[in-house]
Amino acid sequence: METLIGGSQNISVLIKMGAKTNALIQDGQWWRLITPMFLHIGIFHIFMNGFTLLYVGQVLEPMIGHWRFFIIYLLSGIMGNLASFAFGAGNVVSAGASTSLFGMFAAFLALALIYRENRFLTELGKSFLGLIVINLIMDLTMTGIDIWGHVGGAVGGLLLGYALGLPGIKRPQMIFRILAVVLAVVISYYMYTKGMVVYG
Known part of the structure; x- marks a missing residue:
């Protein structure tokens, strides 16, 4: 669809489709914390992310189940976009x-x-x-990479993975699962409120 309406590397197309831009989120377009994870910039970008999703997903999804997999995918993606919103460069359009x-x-x-x-x-x-460590080090040496999005996604996945665990196994204890969820919510709220501050 991106290609059909003008190209997946066209900034105006990316913005129209829901890419993350801080100013528009600050204007109330909160869905831009969700939609960027379903958009990509160029064929190589979607190929690499699709290949990685296949590689990781075929191990993780059968292990934890469809719903846990979906929850981790969606919510860690949102936490990554929140981290980018809170700490990343404000004028950057990001997706992926x-x-x-x-x-x-x-x-x-x-x-x-x-x-x-x-x-x-x-x-x-x-x-x-x-x-994770190798990729974050590479992020520091490359341009056009949203390192804060990657850090936030990793934090989200760690907390959500701890909260959900494996199906049918009563570990970790419920109190620790609840604490992991609470911590994820608190961190997300902090990042959202920090990102909503408009710097003059």
Whole structure:
């Protein structure tokens, strides 16, 4: 659809379709915290994110179930966009699923922390922690990358992964699940209110 109405690298098309721009969110277009994770800028961008989603999703989704997977994808993506809104450059137009992808990377880390005795999950957690660190280091050396979106997505995925755990297993304890959700809500609220401050 982006291509049909003018091109996925056309700034006006991206804005029309719902890309994240701080000024428009501050004007009340809150849905721009959700829609950017379904938009991409260029064929290479959507190919790389789609390939990563396939690679990670075919391991994570069967493990935690469809609904947990969807919740982590959606809410960690929103937390990533909130972090970009709060701490990123205000005049940048951003889009892409990488906020959600970082959330899924961090969900593996959460599972490794919860189920430390499971060697498979522990090794997965180590691998994805390394992937997060390497990608964040690369973000610092590249232009046009929204590092705050990636950081926020990872924080969201870690907290949500801890809150949801694995289906059918009563770990972690409910109090810790609730605390993880509360912390995610508090961090999200802080980032939203910080982003809503208009700097003169």
